[in-house]
Amino acid sequence: MLQPFRLALALALVSGAAARAEPAQGARVDRKRPVTVASAPAEPLPVVHVAGDTPTLFLFSSPIQRKTLTFDESRIRVLDAGERSIVVQPVANLGDGERQEIGVFFADGRAPARAAFVLVTDPAEVDSRIDVQRPAPPSETCPTDAHAPAPKPEDFVLLGYLDGKGVTTSKIQDRRDDAQGFRTQGAVSFRGKGWVLVDVTIWNTSDKQAWTPREATFTGRVGMPLRARLVTAKKGPIPPGEERRVIAVAEIQESDASFVFALEVRGDDGRRLLIPEVRFPKPAAGGAQ
CATH class of the missing domain: 2.60.40.1480 (Coatomer, gamma subunit, appendage domain)
Structure with missing residues (x-):
């Protein structure tokens, strides 16, 4: 049987460890989760929670074209971009109702050709890691191009087919x-x-x-x-x-x-x-x- 002093010390250590395991009051809960990109222009973009004090890592299931990244540089920083990943962080917490979009094209051109997300700041949660997934390809009975988004003029510039010299x-x-x-x-x-x-x-x-x-x-x-x-x-x-x-x-x-x-x-x-x-x-x- 434990002596009273040793029992009190053990309870104090357990209590201290439990307190350290719990997030500090007011801190955001750190999330790591998979997200599937929109498969058609009419679908809403997936929402990702970001914070000014936490980098958010996007891991893509297939290679991306880094030069096609689009975002508001005055509000969002891209800390790093690789063949299958980007790390972003807002300059400061985004304001109430503020929604920032970030997007990038996949390298293989398969539909959906572009991954885009809406970034917001949530007081309770922050996404430190997003595993980006693409929807399953349509069945063979469906036309392959039925789900492909219609190209826009800016796509040709982002993909590098047009530059300042024109055509x-x-x-x-x-x-x-x-x-x-x-x-x-x-x-x-x-x-x-x-x-x-x-x-x-x-x-x-x-x-x-x-x-x-x-x-x-x-x-x-x-x-x-x-x-x-x-x-x-x-x-x-x-x-x-x-x-x-x-x-x-x-x-x-x-x-x-x-x-x-x-x-x-x-x-x-x-x-x-x-x-x-x-x-x-x-x-x-x-x-x-």
């Missing part, structure tokens, strides 16, 4: 190739920061079979050919006697030089469309060249 354009002469059974109309070339693009309407002549464009290549006078991505305004083949808007786009190395390419679009039955002398003027502020 240059050049008109391309209409072509007719009776042997292959093609005519082109209204073709325009575009050149921006690190990319080139051709927007062209292709007619499949009535004496030829339906034709589906499958792949495209930009070939210059020097250097290796550039494999292009093809985007069509409508899926499926171009029926005889009908037209289809086709876009070919490729990434390029940064350079001040002007480019001249031949664009070749290949498709069914070995048929191909060749558009020579496609010009991409060097980037410069201004309109069409």
Whole structure:
């Protein structure tokens, strides 16, 4: 049996340990929790509690594009940003009713492409760690692009496709190739920061079979050919006697030089469309060249 002095000492130590384990009166409860980003523009953004004396760590389930971070620098500080994480802290506790938004794009471009949060200060709680999760991809029976947010003009700047030099354009002469059974109309070339693009309407002549464009290549006078991505305004083949808007786009190395390419679009039955002398003027502020 414990002596009275030893018993009193033991009770005092236990009481002191319990007091240290409890948060000080008025202190915010520290939370660490998972948060799922909004999957559509109409959904409300998740709310994160921040405080002026506590950094908040966001851990992302997939890599992010740090240069696309958006926030109010007068109210929010980004202490660190990595491949899958950012650490933020408000300059001071946010006022009653004040809501600050912070957002960043994921690197893979998969929907939802952007993670955004509303930051508020709560007197009772603070989030010291947020595990950012993306919603599960839609089932295969649903169109993949049904949940993708519509792009906005600022997205192209944030993603680095546009800079202060703007975009240059050049008109391309209409072509007719009776042997292959093609005519082109209204073709325009575009050149921006690190990319080139051709927007062209292709007619499949009535004496030829339906034709589906499958792949495209930009070939210059020097250097290796550039494999292009093809985007069509409508899926499926171009029926005889009908037209289809086709876009070919490729990434390029940064350079001040002007480019001249031949664009070749290949498709069914070995048929191909060749558009020579496609010009991409060097980037410069201004309109069409």
